[in-house]
Amino acid sequence: SDWVINGSKTFITNGARCDWVVVAAKTDREKGYAGISQFIIERGTPGFETSRKIRKLGWKASDTGELSFTDVRVPAGALLGEENRGFFQIMANFVWERLIMALGAVSNAQMLFEIALQYAKERQAFGQPIGKFQAISHMLADMATEIELGRAFTYHVLRLYVEGKEPVREVAMAKLYACDMACRVADRALQIHGGYGYSEEFPLARAYRDARLGPIGGGTDQIMREIIARSYGL
Ligand SMILES: Cc1cc2nc3c(=O)[nH]c(=O)nc-3n(C[C@H](O)[C@H](O)[C@H](O)COP(=O)(O)OP(=O)(O)OC[C@H]3O[C@@H](n4cnc5c(N)ncnc54)[C@H](O)[C@@H]3O)c2cc1C
Structure with missing residues (x-):
């Protein structure tokens, strides 16, 4: 079955220009750090956006973005590694x-x-x-x-x-x-x-x-x- 991802992440290196992202998301809220999984998500997936590009003190050759996820639906195959092992x-x-x-x-x-x-x-x-x-x-x-x-x-x-x-x-x-x-x-x-x-x-x-x-x-x-x-x- 599909996963639906919501949330945001500030400070993602090359986040404003990447085609793919690896996202850590809570898949079992009861388990704390043992309830996190990783997903591979492609730019263009509905609900996945770069909400802003952050201006920084240095490292200006590498952009740093804030990513947002609003009801981003990904297939089961988007899971990277094992569920809850993220x-x-x-x-x-x-x-x-x-x-x-x-x-x-x-x-x-x-x-x-x-x-x-x-x-x-x-x-x-x-x-x-x-x-x-x-x-x-x-x-x-x-x-x-x-x-x-x-x-x-x-x-x-x-x-x-x-x-x-x-x-x-x-x-x-x-x-x-x-x-x-x-x-x-x-x-x-x-x-x-x-x-x-x-x-x-x-x-x-x-x-x-x-x-x-x-x-x-x-x-x-x-x-x-x-x-x-x-x-x-x-
Ligand atoms: C240019 C840049 C690129 C980045 N790229 C990425 C990326 O690609 N992917 C990614 O996931 N992250 C990325 N980050 C995020 C980076 O890893 C975090 O900014 C960093 O780990 C600090 O987390 P924070 O900003 O949430 O600070 P906070 O956690 O808010 O910390 C603020 C202050 O409190 C201190 N503090 C927090 N918790 C504790 C504690 N338990 N004990 C003692 N002191 C504590 C911190 O040391 C710090 O001094 C990037 C950041 C920058 C600036």
Whole structure:
């Protein structure tokens, strides 16, 4: 028999332009998280609309939409996976998504470090490259140290994942640390560029805005801390 879906979801990456969406919907209200199922729905299905496109601080190359569903009728075959197993399917995917975010944060931070290092060697102030001022060189030293820590731990977690260990706690730790670290690195890289860092003539302003999504998307820093704390029985 058909399913009829009602509701809305804010913040869907590429939601304004996608042809298909995977929707999580409550299929058994009594069972809480064990009563959620996933469905594949095609754009154009009556009642399925993009209600708005959200303007954002960063990530402007990727649109973010709000989707609405009003009596959207889909066939039984639209069910993805098993009925009422949607939450577990989403959680399994989250481990990989969060790991990808941690890896992306490390590589973005590395790129910004290299840009800032080069600028510190080239930009002259008071007769010398700004990288010769200890205030600047120590900022770069801190950036490099934090990036190496983030990389080493994130690669360690990637290894656990590839070995099939389901490192839920470690992935939460990696995302928490790497995404926060990338924000700190973006902030310092911008500072090292002085006024140009704040301008749109260099890539720092965009990188600073884009990095800020890391501690929010795919589960916030606060939720990562919850996962870590609960894994210790708290
Ligand atoms: C650009 C962008 C793209 C996105 N793309 C997608 C997408 O494609 N698909 C998708 O499903 N989602 C997507 N999201 C949603 C994203 O995952 C959520 O915004 C994020 O998980 C936070 O949820 P929320 O916005 O409902 O914040 P809320 O849950 O309202 O949280 C608000 C604040 O309260 C804190 N908080 C909430 N609950 C707790 C708690 N239990 N303990 C402690 N603190 C808590 C949060 O950490 C946060 O600081 C996207 C978001 C953005 C910004």
